[in-house]
Amino acid sequence: MKKVAIVYHSGFGHTQVQAEHVYKGADSVEGVSATLYKATDITDKPEILNEFDAIIFGAPTYMGSVSAPFKAFMDGTSSLWFKQVWKDKLAAGFTNSGSLSGDKFNSLMQLVTFAAQHSMLWVSLGLLNESGAKDVPSGDQNSVNRMGAFLGAMAQSDNLPPEKTPSVGDLKTANLLGIRVAQAVLRWK
Numbered sequence: 001m002k003k004v005a006i007v008y009h010s011g012f013g014h015t016q017v018q019a020e021h022v023y024k025g026a027d028s029v030e031g032v033s034a035t036l037y038k039a040t041d042i043t044d045k046p047e048i049l050n051e052f053d054a055i056i057f058g059a060p061t062y063m064g065s066v067s068a069p070f071k072a073f074m075d076g077t078s079s080l081w082f083k084q085v086w087k088d089k090l091a092a093g094f095t096n097s098g099s100l101s102g103d104k105f106n107s108l109m110q111l112v113t114f115a116a117q118h119s120m121l122w123v124s125l126g127l128l129n130e131s132g133a134k135d136v137p138s139g140d141q142n143s144v145n146r147m148g149a150f151l152g153a154m155a156q157s158d159n160l161p162p163e164k165t166p167s168v169g170d171l172k173t174a175n176l177l178g179i180r181v182a183q184a185v186l187r188w189k
């Protein structure tokens with residue numbers, strides 16, 4: 001059985017819904033067991049992740065960057081970095097913000113760089129923008145990868161409760177990222 005961890009922060013619940021969909025996707029793949037962690041619960045014990053084959057990182061975009069609590073988790077892994085104990089584990093990432101762009105790309109780049117510092121191998125999203133393929137308006141809320149990201153999964157949340165936003169398409173995208181990482185980890189020896 002391969003093991004995938006999803007580590008996320010969410011201030012107001014929207015990125016949590018996204019994380020839960022990543023988790024469900026990863027856990028749905030036969031031969032893979034997924035575990036969801038709040039970054040704030042493991043900032044002082046990131047070694048809990050050492051036993052996993054892949055780690056998927058997720059944070060809301062605050063001020064064009066990953067949220068401060070998630071950055072605290074990142075910094076908390078520096079003792080593991082010294083020993084490079086996560087070398088050759090698979091990594092992937094997701095982020096969510098209020099605006100369609102909101103500078104989410106920068107948050108994903110932070111996650112890519114973080115994974116590279118640990119010598120992890122980054123798994124991209126691997127999905128085309130479905131709204132383009134279906135010939136519906138770009139950004140269609142029901143479409144997979146409606147924001148056309150490739151580094152990782154993006155979601156956009158309106159100023160509404162997490163039961164209503166992010167959109168159906170964004171949550172499908174999150175689910176598919178989890179599936180992709182789980183399938184990749186089964187192939188990775």
Ligand SMILES: Cc1cc2nc3c(=O)[nH]c(=O)nc-3n(C[C@H](O)[C@H](O)[C@H](O)COP(=O)(O)O)c2cc1C
Nearest residue numbers: 010011012013014015062063064097098099102157
């Ligand atoms: C401190 C703070 C900074 C934010 N900065 C951005 C930003 O740079 N870009 C953006 O589009 N939305 C920004 N937002 C909106 C959040 O990304 C958005 O509300 C998101 O859904 C919050 O996710 P969460 O519920 O998981 O915390 C910010 C929100 C907060 C509280």
